[in-house]
Amino acid sequence: MIPRPYTDLAFQGWCFAGERDRGESFYKAVFQAYFVDERDIGDLSVLTELAENCGLSGQDFRAALVAGTYTETVRRQSRLSRDLLGIHMVPTILSGKKRLEGFVPNLIELKAWLDAVR
CATH class of the missing domain: 1.10.40 (Ribonucleotide Reductase Protein R1; domain 1)
Known part of the structure; x- marks a missing residue:
């Protein structure tokens, strides 16, 4: 939209x-x-x-x-996400110290990220 x-x-x-x-x-x-x-x-x-x-x-x-x-x-949660977690875009996926920001262009890249998280 x-x-x-x-x-x-x-x-x-x-x-x-x-x-x-x-x-x-x-x-x-x-x-x-x-x-x-x-x-x-x-x-x-x-x-x-x-x-x-x-x-x-x-x-x-x-x-x-x-x-x-x-x-x-909602404002408080947004500030928390931005200031504490460093989230500045959606989607953002956090797992420990690994982060994935924005849309993943293909499944191979997503699988590689998930494998690295494991």
């Missing part, structure tokens, strides 16, 4: 879902919506629909995101 959407609301939605034991299902729904269905995960109505499909209250979900209930949580 071009332009790429802002993902702050999706992360806030994940916080909401996680507090209600639906974080994993919400994560998978957002992943599917963006990477497979090419939906705008920066759009509150799209996220609300996904939340409802995960068994969450759409009204409570929307209210929490509009109120900014999880804004500071």
